[in-house]
Amino acid sequence: MTDDAMTTAAQEAHIVARALPYLRRYAGATIVVKYGGHAMEGSLANEFGRDIALLKQVGINPVVVHGGGPQINAMLDRLGIESRFINGLRVTDAAMVEVVEMVLSGAVNKQVAGLINRAGALAVGISGKDGGLIRARKAQRTVKDPDSNIERVLDLGYVGEPSFIDTRVIHALTGAGLIPVIAPVGSGEDGETYNINADTAAGAIAGALNAQRLLMLTDVPGVLNKEKQLLSDLTMAQVKDLIADGTISGGMIPKVETCMEAVTQGVKGATILDGRVPHALLLELFTEGGIGTMIHK
Ligand SMILES: Nc1ncnc2c1ncn2[C@@H]1O[C@H](COP(=O)(O)OP(=O)(O)O)[C@@H](O)[C@H]1O
Numbered sequence: 001m002t003d004d005a006m007t008t009a010a011q012e013a014h015i016v017a018r019a020l021p022y023l024r025r026y027a028g029a030t031i032v033v034k035y036g037g038h039a040m041e042g043s044l045a046n047e048f049g050r051d052i053a054l055l056k057q058v059g060i061n062p063v064v065v066h067g068g069g070p071q072i073n074a075m076l077d078r079l080g081i082e083s084r085f086i087n088g089l090r091v092t093d094a095a096m097v098e099v100v101e102m103v104l105s106g107a108v109n110k111q112v113a114g115l116i117n118r119a120g121a122l123a124v125g126i127s128g129k130d131g132g133l134i135r136a137r138k139a140q141r142t143v144k145d146p147d148s149n150i151e152r153v154l155d156l157g158y159v160g161e162p163s164f165i166d167t168r169v170i171h172a173l174t175g176a177g178l179i180p181v182i183a184p185v186g187s188g189e190d191g192e193t194y195n196i197n198a199d200t201a202a203g204a205i206a207g208a209l210n211a212q213r214l215l216m217l218t219d220v221p222g223v224l225n226k227e228k229q230l231l232s233d234l235t236m237a238q239v240k241d242l243i244a245d246g247t248i249s250g251g252m253i254p255k256v257e258t259c260m261e262a263v264t265q266g267v268k269g270a271t272i273l274d275g276r277v278p279h280a281l282l283l284e285l286f287t288e289g290g291i292g293t294m295i296h297k
């Protein structure tokens, strides 16, 4: 080996050795990863598959819940169907929910499982309807009329929220050494199909599994303060203050609410992190402090 190659090899060995305390911390832990539709369109998709395979290899149980908003948009465009969003949720009529289910539990689900399989681990793509995993009810949203101050109930159609998570199918897969990859659709009481926001589905699954960590990959570094600096650690009380003073707004609100719900249900830390950073998952789990915003009790 040349001197240069020796130096590089020594640096690499040093990095691997530094991971030891974190490998110990997470050995046997369940970690739920929400993989958003934007993240899977980027150039880092193969790297995501390899990172999930690596987590499995070192004794962690990753459970992947994916989105697919942009992919649903593309299919609806091809079919000439227009989408409307209320508070970040796609108003979903009966015709649309068929398309949503086809895209999420079809092409997207198999694509994400394929990324992990190609990296040498065994992933199994399922929908929230398989094994009774996600039972759902119609999501309720209200809006206050600014003039009259009267609350109006909004009809989002077949948008659902989880009412019960049956974890047996997840345990069956992880117990057999497989990685579950879950599409966020659920079944209603009468067998109807519900479209569930992927963040919401991931949070409910993390809570029901009593997961050690929930990692939400998005396309910002995490929660930012008014000066656009990253807030790396937040208690639930601090998150509520940041929503109240308007620092956290828009699509970040349902994300932090999902994190708080998961933490309330027993998840030790829920983190919002930047999926555009190479090896974001490894940096979050295997370095002190991680890279995103961790929300905890
Ligand atoms: N305090 C904040 N810190 C970071 N992002 C924020 C904040 N408040 C609002 N946002 C917005 O939230 C967005 C992330 O939510 P969203 O676009 O719904 O993510 P995703 O598509 O990954 O689910 C950011 O792109 C940003 O515009």
Ligand SMILES: CC(=O)N[C@@H](CCC(=O)OP(=O)(O)O)C(=O)O
Pocket (backbone or CB within 6 Å): 035, 036, 037, 038, 066, 067, 068, 069, 070, 072, 088, 089, 090, 100, 159, 160, 184, 195, 196, 197, 198, 199
């Ligand atoms: C009710 C609702 O809005 N469901 C989402 C489900 C997909 C999703 O959440 O995908 P991302 O994580 O990629 O945004 C939708 O129809 O787009």
